[in-house]
Amino acid sequence: MSDIRFPAHPTLAGAVWPEAASTRLRFGRAALLALLGSAVMALSAKLSVPFYPVPLTLESLAVILIGAAFGARLAGAALVLYLVEGALGLPVFAGTPAHGLGLAYMAGPTGGYLLGFVLAAVVVGFFAERGADRSVPRLLGAMALGHAILFATGYAWLARLIGPEAAWTAGVLPFLLGTAVKTLLGALLVPSVWNLVGKRR
Numbered sequence: 001m002s003d004i005r006f007p008a009h010p011t012l013a014g015a016v017w018p019e020a021a022s023t024r025l026r027f028g029r030a031a032l033l034a035l036l037g038s039a040v041m042a043l044s045a046k047l048s049v050p051f052y053p054v055p056l057t058l059e060s061l062a063v064i065l066i067g068a069a070f071g072a073r074l075a076g077a078a079l080v081l082y083l084v085e086g087a088l089g090l091p092v093f094a095g096t097p098a099h100g101l102g103l104a105y106m107a108g109p110t111g112g113y114l115l116g117f118v119l120a121a122v123v124v125g126f127f128a129e130r131g132a133d134r135s136v137p138r139l140l141g142a143m144a145l146g147h148a149i150l151f152a153t154g155y156a157w158l159a160r161l162i163g164p165e166a167a168w169t170a171g172v173l174p175f176l177l178g179t180a181v182k183t184l185l186g187a188l189l190v191p192s193v194w195n196l197v198g199k200r201r
């Protein structure tokens with residue numbers, strides 16, 4: 001009989017810290033990893049160049065790495081937790097507290113990216129769980145797709161606020177080169193870590 005809890009391709013998180021059999025331990029592990037993921041997001045938001053209305057940050061790199069290392073469900077949980085922390089008023093987003101806090105900040109220019117982070121992490125995690133995290137070209141594709149998703153939601157939301165042309169100029173164009181570099185970096189890093197983990201076992 002197959003066990004749906006242990007996929008054919010365990011994630012990096014699963015290889016480094018395997019799931020326990022007991023429900024309580026599994027829940028504790030998931031909660032700690034989700035907290036860790038949300039802390040990495042908050043840190044990556046603060047490593048930023050404060051352009052306005054859309055800052056340059058390391059958040060999208062963190063999103064694709066969390067997706068690839070955690071898998072879909074855990075990455076989704078970490079990113080939802082990140083948004084909940086922000087919605088509750090913690091200064092975890094790039095422009096907080098200078099440009100507001102909580103739901104008011106999330107309804108601002110970068111709200112679409114924040115939503116896209118959750119979707120992108122889940123999509124990258126989906127492909128990682130199917131083995132893409134072991135292959136540079138496959139992970140490159142998954143991470144490029146994740147980036148396309150978060151830019152689509154980010155652009156769509158920003159365009160409603162400032163118009164399609166201004167949204168393209170302020171929210172997409174300045175980030176294209178950096179996004180290509182982040183995608184390449186993510187796709188090279190995760191399979192390399194897998195190689196190290198594999199050699200230690």
Ligand SMILES: O=C(O)CCCC[C@@H]1SC[C@@H]2NC(=O)N[C@@H]21
Binds near residue numbers: 054095
């Ligand atoms: O307010 C936030 O914390 C979210 C900022 C979103 C910044 C977006 S993510 C994609 C693109 N790449 C960047 O470096 N900045 C924008």
